[in-house]
Amino acid sequence: xxxxxxxxxxxxxxxxxxxxxxxxxxxxxxxxxxxxxxxxxxxxxxxxxxxxxxxxxxxxxxxxxxxxxxxxxxxxxxxxxxxxxxxxxxxxxxxxxxxxxxxxxxxxxxxxxxxxxxxxxxxxxxxxxxxxxxxxxxxxxxxxxxxxxxxxxxxxxxxxxxxxxxxxxxxxxxxxxxxxxxxxxxxxxxxxxxxxxxxxxxxxxxxxxxxxxxxxxxxxxxxxxxxxxxxxxxxxxxxxxxxxxxxxxxxxxxxxxxxxxxxxxxxxxxxxxxxxxxxxxxxxxxxxxxxxxxxxxxxxxxxxxxxxxxxxxxxxxxxxxxxxxxxxxxxxxxxxxxxxxxxxxxxxxxxxxxxxxxxxxxxxxxxxxxxxxxxxxxxxxxxxxxxxxxxxxxxxxxxxxxxxxxxxxxxxxxxxxxxxxxxxxxxxxxxxxxxxxxxxxxxxxxxxxxxxxxxxxxxxxxxxxxxxxxxxxxxxxxxxxxxxxxxxxxxxxxxxxxxxxxxxxxxxxxxxxxxxxxxxxxxxxxxxxxxxxxxxxxxxxxxxxxxxxxxxxxxxxxxxxxxxxxxxxxxxxxxxxxxxxxxxxxxxxxxxxxxxxxxxx
Amino acid sequence: xxxxxxxxxxxxxxxxxxxxxxxxxxxxxxxxxxxxxxxxxxxxxxxxxxxxxxxxxxxxxxxxxxxxxxxxxxxxxxxxxxxxxxxxxxxxxxxxxxxxxxxxxxxxxxxxxxxxxxxxxxxxxxxxxxxxxxxxxxxxxxxxxxxxxxxxxxxxxxxxxxxxxxxxxxxxxxxxxxxxxxxxxxxxxxxxxxxxxxxxxxxxxxxxxxxxxxxxxxxxxxxxxxxxxxxxxxxxxxxxxxxxxxxxxxxxxxxxxxxxxxxxxxxxxxxxxxxxxxxxxxxxxxxxxxxxx
Numbered sequence: 001x002x003x004x005x006x007x008x009x010x011x012x013x014x015x016x017x018x019x020x021x022x023x024x025x026x027x028x029x030x031x032x033x034x035x036x037x038x039x040x041x042x043x044x045x046x047x048x049x050x051x052x053x054x055x056x057x058x059x060x061x062x063x064x065x066x067x068x069x070x071x072x073x074x075x076x077x078x079x080x081x082x083x084x085x086x087x088x089x090x091x092x093x094x095x096x097x098x099x100x101x102x103x104x105x106x107x108x109x110x111x112x113x114x115x116x117x118x119x120x121x122x123x124x125x126x127x128x129x130x131x132x133x134x135x136x137x138x139x140x141x142x143x144x145x146x147x148x149x150x151x152x153x154x155x156x157x158x159x160x161x162x163x164x165x166x167x168x169x170x171x172x173x174x175x176x177x178x179x180x181x182x183x184x185x186x187x188x189x190x191x192x193x194x195x196x197x198x199x200x201x202x203x204x205x206x207x208x209x210x211x212x213x214x215x216x217x218x219x220x221x222x223x224x225x226x227x228x229x230x231x232x233x234x235x236x237x238x239x240x241x242x243x244x245x246x247x248x249x250x251x252x253x254x255x256x257x258x259x260x261x262x263x264x265x266x267x268x269x270x271x272x273x274x275x276x277x278x279x280x281x282x283x284x285x286x287x288x289x290x291x292x293x294x295x296x297x298x299x300x301x302x303x304x305x306x307x308x309x310x311x312x313x314x315x316x317x318x319x320x321x322x323x324x325x326x327x328x329x330x331x332x333x334x335x336x337x338x339x340x341x342x343x344x345x346x347x348x349x350x351x352x353x354x355x356x357x358x359x360x361x362x363x364x365x366x367x368x369x370x371x372x373x374x375x376x377x378x379x380x381x382x383x384x385x386x387x388x389x390x391x392x393x394x395x396x397x398x399x400x401x402x403x404x405x406x407x408x409x410x411x412x413x414x415x416x417x418x419x420x421x422x423x424x425x426x427x428x429x430x431x432x433x434x435x436x437x438x439x440x441x442x443x444x445x446x447x448x449x450x451x452x453x454x455x456x457x458x459x460x461x462x463x464x465x466x467x468x469x470x471x472x473x474x475x476x477x478x479x480x481x482x483x484x485x486x487x488x489x490x491x492x493x494x495x496x497x498x499x500x501x502x503x504x505x506x507x508x509x510x511x512x513x514x515x516x517x518x519x520x521x522x523x524x525x526x527x528x529x530x531x532x533x534x535x536x537x538x539x540x541x542x543x544x545x546x547x548x549x550x551x552x553x554x555x556x557x558x559x560x561x562x563x564x565x566x567x568x569x570x571x572x573x574x575x576x577x578x579x580x581x582x583x584x585x586x587x588x589x590x591x592x593x594x595x596x597x598x599x600x601x
Numbered sequence: 602x603x604x605x606x607x608x609x610x611x612x613x614x615x616x617x618x619x620x621x622x623x624x625x626x627x628x629x630x631x632x633x634x635x636x637x638x639x640x641x642x643x644x645x646x647x648x649x650x651x652x653x654x655x656x657x658x659x660x661x662x663x664x665x666x667x668x669x670x671x672x673x674x675x676x677x678x679x680x681x682x683x684x685x686x687x688x689x690x691x692x693x694x695x696x697x698x699x700x701x702x703x704x705x706x707x708x709x710x711x712x713x714x715x716x717x718x719x720x721x722x723x724x725x726x727x728x729x730x731x732x733x734x735x736x737x738x739x740x741x742x743x744x745x746x747x748x749x750x751x752x753x754x755x756x757x758x759x760x761x762x763x764x765x766x767x768x769x770x771x772x773x774x775x776x777x778x779x780x781x782x783x784x785x786x787x788x789x790x791x792x793x794x795x796x797x798x799x800x801x802x803x804x805x806x807x808x809x810x811x812x813x814x815x816x817x818x819x820x821x822x823x824x825x826x827x828x829x830x831x832x833x834x835x836x837x838x839x840x841x842x843x844x845x846x847x848x849x850x851x852x853x854x855x856x857x858x859x860x861x862x863x864x865x866x867x868x869x870x871x872x873x874x875x876x877x878x879x880x881x882x883x884x885x886x887x888x889x890x891x892x893x894x
Contacts, residue, residue, distance in 0.1 A: 053694065057692075057694065058694075059693075059694035059697060059698060061638070061697070061698070061701050103873070105877065106873055106876045106877040112692070112693045112694060113630075113634075113636055113693050113697070113835065114831075114876045114880055116636060116693075116694075116697050117636065117827050117831060117872055117876070118872065118873065118876055120638075120823070120824060120827065121824065121827070121828075121868075121869040121872040121873060124820060124821075124824050124865075124869060125866065125869035125870075125873075128862075128865060128866055128869070129866075131862075132862050132863060132866075240705075240820065241705075244701075244702075244705055247698065247701075251698070283708075283709045283710065283711070283712025283713035283714075283717075283816070284709065284713060285709070286705050286706070286708050286709030286712060287706055287709030287710055287712075287713065288709070289705060289709075290702050290703070290704075290705030290706030290707070290708070290709055291702075291706055293698065293701070293702035293705065294684065294699060294702035294703060294706060297688065297695055297698050297699045297702060298684065298687055298688060298699065301688070301691065301695055
């Protein structure tokens with residue numbers, strides 16, 4: 001890989017130098033310079049789009065609106081103040097960022113498809129505003145900017161270098177985002193948004209910031225572009241074809257990569273020039289770009305850079321280090337002493353959740369005490385996982401209350417619950433498959449702060465803590481592997497370690513032993529006891545009865561959406577209500593008037 | 602007051618047509634989780650086909666829905682088989698880019714075929730009105746709305762009274778479950794897409810009498826329809842009808858009392874406000890998102 005890295009650096013450096021030297025070498029080539037200026041502009045826009053669509057996973061098809069917003073802001077300010085548009089260009093970026101922040105708020109609650117629709121509305125709303133607010137924007141007559149003040153001999157040069165500078169800035173921004181906590185949060189959102197929230201990523205703020213970051217440089221470039229063109233009008237500046245071109249550029253180069261949008265822009269611009277020169281007919285131009293975009297979506301969805309990289313990695317597979325290691329915990333299996341009554345950590349009262357006519361959780365009440373390993377068992381469909389989803393906030397409850405450490409949390413957002421010290425794992429593991437195991441472990445966030453956003457994605461102390469935890473669960477040799485390559489049992493361990501990074505006070509485990517081989521079950525059980533001894537409280541949903549009976553005390557039994565029995569393993573095992581729930585009504589001798597009445601053990 | 606009542610009724614007549622136009626979009630989203638950005642372009646295509654039928658053969662535009670609907674059904678089927686089916690399992694973002702590419706391609710192809718000029722279909726009744734007491738109703742609006750209601754009713758019967766319709770509704774609610782009880786999910790998806798696109802046949806025919814059409818006007822239509830579908834609740838057919846009537850009226854009042862130029866802004870604002878305040882729309886339901894976690 002280092003040979004490939006070196007080659008890549010050499011190519012980038014050579015290309016950068018060639019572009020910087022081009023106008024000096026051919027000062028009279030005004031056409032070539034303006035084509036390159038457009039390529040830089042397109043690369044800046046594609047790079048911006050890539051932050052939202054490539055990193056965060058939210059596709060916009062109205063991204064060119066920010067070009068128009070920047071252009072109009074700068075043009076209007078320049079005409080009013082007489083200042084140079086180049087000086088005012090940053091304000092174009094500020095305007096674009098502001099619009100993105102406001103619109104970003106609309107996607108805080110909605111998902112992918114809503115965002116796509118919003119971006120279409122954004123583009124056409126601003127186009128209509130620019131057309132209709134004639135008093136300000138000149139309507140369809142457009143606005144004419146003053147001609148550049150500098151010598152005609154160097155006419156394009158300032159635009160050329162400013163745009164090239166913006167391109168460098170855009171690459172730098174993407175590169176910086178990608179290596180920070182912020183960028184890692186964005187990738188986590190792209191891979192699995194609910195999971196990201198469950199490990200403490202404040203998804204709403206991340207999405208809005210990502211949209212702002214994707215808009216700001218496009219706004220600046222819009223201001224520069226307006227000055228370069230000296231004339232702007234609503235149809236030219238809020239042009240959906242520009243959106244097509246920038247999406248095509250980012251997609252063909254490689255969505256989610258740093259250099260893909262740049263590479264793509266330099267591929268799309270020749271296509272643009274060719275179809276411009278070949279036919280004046282607008283239809284052909286659209287046809288060419290429509291077909292090109294369709295072809296890329298269908299046949300090269302990952303883009304050039306990731307496709308080539310995947311091919312390279314297939315040709316040069318790295319070794320997978322693996323040594324058999326004894327788990328770090330070999331402590332004797334002594335069940336936790338549950339004799340002394342402890343403080344209630346999680347109190348659920350009257351919880352209810354209906355899906356249409358199905359009451360998945362129905363007046364469910366229970367308490368989890370601090371320091372214990374509490375089991376939660378019950379037949380399939382009794383509402384265990386839904387209860388987990390309600391407690392962690394992945395679902396909103398219809399009724400009832402949830403208190404964590406005395407504080408009511410049923411209206412608190414999922415990431416905030418994670419910050420309070422509530423962690424969970426999933427029945428079917430939900431690691432971020434394309435991140436490495438180590439990256440998965442450092443993705444959880446214990447809080448939200450602005451300075452933390454800019455922190456390195458994998459920082460020293462955190463990486464050490466992650467390595468300790470990987471050592472504890474016995475996965476240290478696999479730290480650099482993509483999580484998707486681990487076996488299911490290894491993924492369970494990795495997800496447990498991931499949750500532990502939150503330094504949780506209570507961990508909800510959804511079937512830690514489900515689908516895992518017996519040797520691994522032993523290992524996991526030992527781990528849980530060790531962690532419990534270190535002070536972490538567990539609530540465990542599990543169908544592996546020997547494990548539950550050995551590990552957990554007390555055990556809660558759920559049936560038909562509520563807790564029907566509670567007590568130490570031996571008592572629960574003999575409880576007729578529990579037998580009823582598992583084996584059907586009327587089994588054995590027990591026949592009770594009210595099968596759902598809680599049984600005090 | 603008379604003026605306001607007339608505006609209201611005109612808005613409802615327009616809304617009835619919008620309901621048909623939006624029905625296919627919401628159906629495809631509800632069953633397949635695909636935002637068909639090309640819906641507007643297909644609508645304009647059907648309108649321009651109607652224009653040709655009228656110009657060359659003198660066929661009545663609204664009646665030519667009988668021709669355009671099966672034609673667009675076939676177009677929808679072909680689009681599904683050739684393009685959409687190939688990336689069915691891709692995330693929403695990729696399918697939306699595909700339908701976006703399709704919209705641009707169709708616009709380009711229509712631009713080459715029909716040039717970028719407005720095309721209007723003007724049968725004899727286009728400038729005539731019904732007089733009812735103090736009110737005047739353009740005949741084209743009335744006929745258009747009646748035809749739209751007839752087609753929508755047919756669609757509703759198809760979805761609720763036939764096996765195919767039941768399979769479509771089942772697949773929209775639980776694809777895996779439907780597959781387990783023997784519903785051919787891929788066949789249903791193709792059928793749904795084709796039916797959704799077929800509504801643009803009748804819709805485009807009706808539209809051609811009411812509005813001048815040109816290739817790039819599809820952006821206006823997809824924006825309007827997305828506003829309606831978002832307001833009603835993505836994927837809900839009754840929601841689309843309610844959303845269409847509300848926005849038809851809102852647009853009519855804006856056009857009458859403010860300016861026609863601001864009428865379309867209503868749709869953009871509705872999209873932004875609804876997604877901000879109530880993302881599930883008026884009649885969309887929030888379903889169980891995570892069954893297996």
